[in-house]
Amino acid sequence: SWTGNRLVSAELPPGELDLRGGGVTLVPSAFAGRCLLVAGRGAVPPCVIYPARAVGTLWECAGGPGDGLVRLLGRSRAGLLAAVTSPATTTQLAARTGLSPAAVSQHLSVLRDAGLVTGHRYGREVHYAAVDLGRALLGEDPSQPEAHPPPGR
Structure with missing residues (x-):
């Protein structure tokens, strides 16, 4: 966040960097799990690389659960x-599915109680992800490594 004329983040290294009026380049990245500061040299200003928002479905394949899974779990749960299959918060899932955050939470x-998903806290958020059993029910190969582990893992 910006505070006065300072860029403040608990994820940035401690200390101060004097920009001397040269500015700073902000770079959102779908591959960054946390903020990184890349020092500039000469006329090149420093760069802050930070996790991009709204990439929750970037890596997902098209398609949804099969009819059998829908009949077993119900359309919303399936x-x-x-x-x-890629980690997401309750709020993100509500926005994607059109369900209320309370319904998504329920x-x-x-x-989670059925052992199909797990939640991992990351800062103030909980990121939910399908576990091997859940991935197997979706027709994925659970012996393959998790494609998109939650941030911080």
């Missing part, structure tokens, strides 16, 4: 299970 609780 859809949520498919949506957490469905995720049932999926």
Whole structure:
């Protein structure tokens, strides 16, 4: 965040960097798990690389749960299970699915209690992801490594 004329982040290294009026380049990245500061040299200003927002479905394949899984779990739960093949928060899932955050939370609780998803805290957020059993129900190969582990893992 900007505070006065300072860029402040708990994720940036401690200390100060005097820009001497040269500015700073801000670079959102779908591959960054945390903020990084790359020092500039000469006329090249320093660069702050930070995790981009709204990349939750960037790596997902098209398609959804099969009819059998929909009949077993219900359309909403099967859809949520498919949506957490890459980690996502309750708020992100609500925005993607059109369900209310409370409904998403209730469905995720049932999926978690059934051992199909797990939640990992990252700062103030909990990122939910399908576990091997959930991925197997979706037709994925659980012996393959998790394609998109939650941030911080």
